[in-house]
Amino acid sequence: MIIFLLGLFIFLGIHCISLPGDSWRNRVAGRIGEGTWKVLYSLASIFGFALIAWGYGLARDSSPDLYAPSPWLLQLSLVLFLPVFPLLIAAYLPGRIKAAVRHPMLLATLLWAAGHLVCSGSLINVILFGSFMLWAVLVLLSLRHRQTRPTPAAPSFRYNDVIAVVIGLTFYFALILGFHQLLFGVSPL
Numbered sequence: 001m002i003i004f005l006l007g008l009f010i011f012l013g014i015h016c017i018s019l020p021g022d023s024w025r026n027r028v029a030g031r032i033g034e035g036t037w038k039v040l041y042s043l044a045s046i047f048g049f050a051l052i053a054w055g056y057g058l059a060r061d062s063s064p065d066l067y068a069p070s071p072w073l074l075q076l077s078l079v080l081f082l083p084v085f086p087l088l089i090a091a092y093l094p095g096r097i098k099a100a101v102r103h104p105m106l107l108a109t110l111l112w113a114a115g116h117l118v119c120s121g122s123l124i125n126v127i128l129f130g131s132f133m134l135w136a137v138l139v140l141l142s143l144r145h146r147q148t149r150p151t152p153a154a155p156s157f158r159y160n161d162v163i164a165v166v167i168g169l170t171f172y173f174a175l176i177l178g179f180h181q182l183l184f185g186v187s188p189l
Helices: 002-015 023-032 034-062 071-081 084-090 096-101 104-119 123-142 160-184
Strands: none
Touching: 002 034, 002 123, 023 034, 034 123, 071 104, 071 160, 084 096, 084 104, 084 160, 096 104, 096 160, 104 123
């Protein structure tokens, strides 16, 4: 569990640097260079994510259950997951979805975390998905007093929303019909 928690701390910690404001991040990036900042940020994120995955794999089977979800919550989770991938893709494809939602990746993270929390009640799952949910809420709240940094995006194209929905739903159905079982050993169905 220590490896998992360390990875979560590193991954979410690096993603919380700008929560109180961008001044510290901008000072450091200005001192070492924007490119160097991005490389170090990416390396820390990848390292944290790798520790999360490794630690989760080590601790998952021995993690105690905090609650047992009822069958209808499992069905609710499938509904919560439905817009996750279209929203993630829409974050990088300028269109009506991105304009309407404003922060599609954060909404996707909230839905992804909520969907997992309602269908899996082990301690490690509550820590993992609860942490990501809390992080997404904190970022959304922090965006009220700071500006969003631009994210790389594809060019504006009239079919970006259609592309986001079609590719997103393809990922969704691939996961629920077997890929989630293959990757994580758990079938959503």
